Amino acid sequence: xxxxxxxxxxxxxxxxxxxxxxxxxxxxxxxxxxxxxxxxxxxxxxxxxxxxxxxxxxxxxxxxxxxxxxxxxxxxxxxxxxxxxxxxxxxxxxxxxxxxxxxxxxxxxxxxxxxxxxxxxxxxxxxxxxxxxxxxxxxxxxxxxxxxxxxxxxxxxxxxxxxxxxxxxxxxxxxxxxxxxxxxxxxxxxxxxxxxxxxxxxxxxxxxxxxxxxxxxxxxxxxxxxxxxxxxxxxxxxxxxxx
Amino acid sequence: xxxxxxxxxxxxxxxxxxxxxxxxxxxxxxxxxxxxxxxxxxxxxxxxxxxxxxxxxxxxxxxxxxxxxxxxxxxxxxxxxxxxxxxxxxxxxxxxxxxxxxxxxxxxxxxxxxxxxxxxxxxxxxxxxxxxxxxxxxxxxxxxxxxxxxxxxxxxxxxxxxxxxxxxxxxxxxxxxxxxxxxxxxxxxxxxxxxxxxxxxxxxxxxxxxxxxxxxxxxxxxxxxxxxxxxxxxxxxxxxxxx
Numbered sequence: 001x002x003x004x005x006x007x008x009x010x011x012x013x014x015x016x017x018x019x020x021x022x023x024x025x026x027x028x029x030x031x032x033x034x035x036x037x038x039x040x041x042x043x044x045x046x047x048x049x050x051x052x053x054x055x056x057x058x059x060x061x062x063x064x065x066x067x068x069x070x071x072x073x074x075x076x077x078x079x080x081x082x083x084x085x086x087x088x089x090x091x092x093x094x095x096x097x098x099x100x101x102x103x104x105x106x107x108x109x110x111x112x113x114x115x116x117x118x119x120x121x122x123x124x125x126x127x128x129x130x131x132x133x134x135x136x137x138x139x140x141x142x143x144x145x146x147x148x149x150x151x152x153x154x155x156x157x158x159x160x161x162x163x164x165x166x167x168x169x170x171x172x173x174x175x176x177x178x179x180x181x182x183x184x185x186x187x188x189x190x191x192x193x194x195x196x197x198x199x200x201x202x203x204x205x206x207x208x209x210x211x212x213x214x215x216x217x218x219x220x221x222x223x224x225x226x227x228x229x230x231x232x233x234x235x236x237x238x239x240x241x242x243x
Numbered sequence: 244x245x246x247x248x249x250x251x252x253x254x255x256x257x258x259x260x261x262x263x264x265x266x267x268x269x270x271x272x273x274x275x276x277x278x279x280x281x282x283x284x285x286x287x288x289x290x291x292x293x294x295x296x297x298x299x300x301x302x303x304x305x306x307x308x309x310x311x312x313x314x315x316x317x318x319x320x321x322x323x324x325x326x327x328x329x330x331x332x333x334x335x336x337x338x339x340x341x342x343x344x345x346x347x348x349x350x351x352x353x354x355x356x357x358x359x360x361x362x363x364x365x366x367x368x369x370x371x372x373x374x375x376x377x378x379x380x381x382x383x384x385x386x387x388x389x390x391x392x393x394x395x396x397x398x399x400x401x402x403x404x405x406x407x408x409x410x411x412x413x414x415x416x417x418x419x420x421x422x423x424x425x426x427x428x429x430x431x432x433x434x435x436x437x438x439x440x441x442x443x444x445x446x447x448x449x450x451x452x453x454x455x456x457x458x459x460x461x462x463x464x465x466x467x468x469x470x471x472x473x474x475x476x477x478x479x480x481x482x483x484x485x486x
Contacts, residue, residue, distance in 0.1 A: 061331050068337045075330040087318040088304050094311045102345060140403065154397065160383065 002027040003057040005047060007034045009236045011105070012066040015196040016054045017236055019070045019189070022229030025077050031237060040135040051137045066196075067097050070189050082189045089184035096182055096190035099168070104197045107164040110148075112204065114158060117148035166208045169201060173214035180223060187227070195224045245270040248290060248298040250277045252479045254348070255309040258439040259297045260479055262313045262432070265472030268320050274480060283378040294380045309439075310340050313432050325432045332427035339425055339433035342411070347440045350407040353391075355447065357401060360391035409451045412444060416457035423466060430470070438467045 004020065004027045006013035020027050032038045032053050040051045048055045048064055056063040058076070063069050074082045084090050121129040129149060136142040147153060172194060175182055182190040199221055201209040211218050224230050247263065247270045249256035263270050275281045275296050283294045291298045291307055299306040301319070306312050317325045327333050364372040372392060379385040390396060415437060418425055425433040442464060444452040454461050467473050 058331075063331070063334055065338050065341060068334045068341065071337065072330055072334045075333070087315055088301075088306070090318070091306055091311045091315045094314065095308050098308060098311065098344070101341070140407065143403070160386070164383065 001059065003030060004028070005030045005032050005044070005053055005055040005057075006236075007032050007039075007053050008238045008240050009234050010200060010238075010240075011109075011196055012052075013054045014199075014233060015066040015193055016056065016069050016073075017233035018192045018196065018230050019073050019082065021232040022082065022187075022192070022227065023073060023077050023080065024229075025073065029236070033239065035239070037132045037135060040132070040137065045137060049137060051135075067101055067189075067193065070097075070192065074189065082187070082192065084184040084186060084188060086184065093183045093188050093190040097193040099171075100193040100197055103164055104168040104194070107161040107168065108197055108200070108204075110144075110153065110157070110161045111165065113145065113148035114151075114153050115204075117145060118151055121149040165201070165205065169198070169209045169214055169217060172198060172220075173217040176216040176220045180220070191220075191224065192230075195221070195230065199224070244302065246273060246300040247271070248273045248275050248287070248296055248300075249479075250275050250282075250296050251481045251483050252477050253443060253481075253483075254352075254439055255295075256297045257442075257476060258309040258436055259299065259312050259316075260476035261435045261439065261473050262316050262325065264475040265325065265430075265435070265470070266316060266320050266323065267472075268316065272479070276482065278482070280375045280378060283375070283380065288380060292380060294378075310344055310432075310436065313340075313435065317432065325430070325435065327427040327429060327431060329427065336426045336431050336433040340436040342414075343436040343440055346407055347411040347437070350404040350411065351440055351443070351447075353387075353396065353400070353404045354408060356388065356391035357394075357396050358447075360388060361394055364392040408444070408448065412441070412452045412457055412460060415441060415463075416460040419459040419463045423463070434463075434467065435473075438464070438473065442467070 002020070002025060004016060006017060006029065008014075009017050032044060034053070038044060039048075039053055045051055047057070047062060050064065052064065054066055054069065056069045056072070058072075063072055071083070083093060124132075133142050133146055136145065172182075179185055181187050182194060198209070198217065202218070202221070208214075209217060225234065245263070245268060247259060249260060249272065251257075252260050275287060277296070281287060282291075282296055288294055290300070290305060293307065295307065297307075297309055297312065299312045299315070301315075306315055314326070326336060367375075376385050376389055379388065415425075422428055424430050425437060441452070441460065445461070445464070451457075452460060468477065
């Protein structure tokens with residue numbers, strides 16, 4: 001039996017939600033409310049001491065890291081395969097999922113924190129943001145959120161993340177100019193990983209990703225949304241939208 | 244036929260050199276001299292436009308990214324297996340290789356650049372360092388090396404990398420207190436990836452990794468060095484030592 005601890009269908013949670021829906025694997029959903037910092041609740045830390053979603057529990061064994069979880073799901077549940085059979089194509093798929101983890105997601109996350117964290121912290125009662133920060137188990141994340149909340153990222157950092165995000169979107173667009181999917185003309189975990197981040201770029205950074213500048217990437221977003229599994233993942237409860 | 248473009252047996256080059264030697268896969272070695280910036284030569288850029296080693300060429304197909312290359316090698320050449328058979332253990336292995344790529348290696352590299360780049364740039368004829376920088380295809384790397392050469396990393400960045408490196412070494416040591424190898428009591432790509440970075444820590448940062456502070460990790464380094472494949476990889480030509 002699979003249990004999934006996840007937040008809204010976005011970012012790393014969306015990555016795993018797409019995989020289980022596309023594979024048709026039944027799962028028990030445990031919603032973790034990030035806006036309430038539930039990922040840092042003592043209850044949740046018993047499951048993942050790092051205080052991060054998503055987490056997969058399969059037959060009592062706990063697995064973290066969305067990219068690793070998705071390969072695991074594709075190994076354990078046979079069909080439909082979300083990885084190419086050819087080892088070289090499989091390697092290309094992994095270069096994409098690695099690129100998402102090391103470049104696309106970090107640049108997007110930092111820019112998002114830079115944009116929303118000051119207002120988010122201000123909107124809480126005095127001292128409440130600091131209290132919540134104290135509960136973050138990973139010091140690096142604690143430090144980064146504190147820094148973001150006081151607008152402390154340097155100009156150089158912000159410039160770098162913006163350039164990286166722009167280049168990432170361009171790379172995505174270039175790869176899709178001649179193909180419907182990123183690797184080996186089949187829908188794979190590379191498309192899933194990329195979509196989990198990229199679908200948030202047009203609303204958040206319309207100047208970087210739009211029908212004129214990156215038409216192939218925009219058309220691919222629509223192909224992704226049209227997939228029943230992806231659509232089902234996107235239809236999962238989203239309290240952020242309701243706010 | 245396998246061809247491998249690599250530098251000294253250290254860091255990402257050592258990662259792949261260990262894998263081919265441990266698997267006993269015959270390969271043609273192409274040495275790339277990083278101190279001469281040969282990875283940015285037009286000749287090499289035809290093979291890898293990113294200007295990075297290692298690169299694997301297998302039956303004419305070019306593959307980059309050491310972590311991806313190692314999984315590919317283990318898939319294509321059957322024995323001995325360097326990945327656990329159990330999918331859950333295999334996932335744990337990937338969590339380690341991911342940790343090396345996202346935390347261990349970046350913190351170690353940045354600290355090393357901070358330490359050696361100013362003297363390296365100073366030792367070159369006037370204008371030569373700038374000329375070499377211009378040939379780096381990845382702008383991010385170009386910017387970082389230029390910044391490192393003028394001692395431009397912030398105190399916060401250096402503090403963060405030092406803390407991350409210390410925590411990474413502690414995590415390695417903790418995992419090895421009850422086990423000879425990182426995952427599933429077998430030698431895997433996780434040990435290989437970790438060793439490629441960790442073996443440089445005791446000489447470079449003896450205060451973080453030593454017999455008193457991290458005895459289990461130190462004993463594991465010796466177990467690693469005693470493996471014939473790892474020893475063969477370490478015995479590959481190393482012009483850095485001769486300098």
